[in-house]
Amino acid sequence: MPHSIRLALFVTATTLGLIGTGVNSASADMPERDEREHLRVCADGNNLPFTNREEQGFENRIAQLLAEDMGNPLTYVWAPQIMGFVRNTLELRVCDVIMGVAAGYEFVQGSNAYYRSVYSLIVPEGSDIEITSLNDPSLQDRRIGVIAETPPVVPLRRAGASIKGYPLQVDTRVRAPVKDAIEDIVAGITEGAVLWGPIAGYYAAQQEPALKVIPLVDDTTGAHLQYRITMGIRHGEPQWKDTLNDFIDRRQDDINAILADYNVPLLDRHGQLIDEGARDSE
Template sequence: MAARHLALACGILAAALAAPALAVEATDRDAVRVCADGNLLPFSNERLEGFENEIARLIGEDLKRPVTYFWWPQTIGFVRNTLRARQCDLVMGTASGEELMQNTNPYYRTVYALVYRADSGIKAQTVGDPSLQNARIGVVERTPAVNLLRRYGITKTEPYQLNTDTRAHNPAADAIADVAAGRTDAAVIWGPIAGYFAARQSVPLTVVPLVGEKGPVPLQFNISMGIRAEEPEWKHWLNDFIARRQDDIDRILARYHVPLVAPDGTLKKLTAADPSRTPSGYRMEDYRAPTPASLPGAATVTAEDLRALLDRAPDTRLVDVMPAPPRPADRPAGAVWIPPPRRSLPGAVWLPNVGYGALSAEQERYFRTGLEAVSRGDRDAGLVIFCERDCWMSWNAAKRAVEWGYRNVRWFPDGTDGWREAGFPLEPAAPFERHASN
């Protein structure tokens, strides 16, 4: 039952899957259709801010297809109403061994974590540490953490509900917030949730992945993607994707503070991005990958650098080059289609689809016109070009602006990810519209 408890703790609830004999393979569809909860960070949300959203985007880019979502709260009946109902074709995270969904190969392994305030005086590395014997410890009901606390005879606990409506509650996140506020002394929470929310508290928290715990209570689990049965091509494609893009997946997970466990049971050590990946020309493929540390001819800025720049030079122009979602394949010819708004830096001008290594004549005209409008024709105007973290689109676009003679270009490699993580707001941005006369 531990695997099932983990699936519940992660919000991945399963129901029996009906597998028609003549199933349509997901690889034959015009879009990558993902089943997800619209309010379950750090996994997913409707703003596409979770790590499962980011990994799904990698899948879409690899397949050169748009990613669409069918949103449903991760409560009982999730799989029945999403995957089984054929509203979507992929559940991004489920415990490996989940018998009611076909599993891909695992794409990460993680572990429960102990969380406590850094200034609490607690120095525990295991739940059995004597300093925790009289501590009030938060725990989500019916998860492996409950059995772990019982094993050590710890009964002074603060329980948090497991089955809840995620549209209104995130009990595991509440458990971390209560540690930060001093309402509890510590918590034992599923690692991805613990790492993500601990990093977002106003006071420093210590997060101890419990890789050293020994005994009959399993705390480490492999996480796979879930699909319907009888879709072998889809499963084989996803397994190949996981093998090819594992380094990129690991880097995404690390940015969300997910404790990653290596095959030997120890914490995984990630390799740094190779700076030799900088091309002599433009990046022509694999646009979602680690970027270089700098860009010749442009200054590189962090979120804090940019905030200070905007304070002293408020006329700095912000240019977002995140690609727009592709036009849906089922949209009738001639029908008007406007990409959905993107959440971007306040005041940014969104110029989608101008960061590819090779631009069509129309894309180049659009980019040139957009830069002219943003800079008001002033080649010395301050421009900050960005996308998201690990997005070569912004590197290409900033490089192109430099080559077109713009003399005050800054590149913001962390983009909207870094801006949001620094605690700064985002707001909706619509694509720049070029006037017919231009």
């Protein structure tokens, strides 16, 4: 998810920033660059909590950490995460890495995963909806917001929830469906929402009072709610991949600390929630 996993779903467009169409074969056949004078990052300029032009997102901060580790200046190529994002950025070779990509997305080569997270339920404090799986009978007739075409939609329908949908494919310069979903909870239009974990944790904490986030770690519906997030690069760049994997291995604790600052629900390799005081590396 990250930036939907809309490349695969919603952990992409409004979450992970990974929209694309196909791989440019001519570009893929070009030799790997030997030297990198800058860390050139492909990113959406209006996609918090991941990235924005003011560099306030957690992927901005991780990119800065990477640039400092490499000893190179950090530069961005900004593009809205709409159809063609990968093709018009990474595959044109105007930038070299997308900071948040769901593992297994075929149009990029992924680094090792640098975090795992899970779709989560957001409810007001004091809500009587206390679930960690979407097959819970207490969801019957409850007003729940969800982004269209994302993994929670089908199990929510099966559970009998009254769904309020928000669009998946949007230009982030003009639409903010995630914010709409959060504002509807605050206004009492919905009783909760099921969103990708990093988005849920970030926006829930922005409210006054803060909303409650319940990671759906015990889900038994078979829906794909957990994702491993990597850094996406072009195919055919093994040295660049090794550089990123080495950075992730050495700086995992620093990465986890940044993610904790944004209230990202983190999972260990077994899919269990990592406690705030024990954010170990993968």
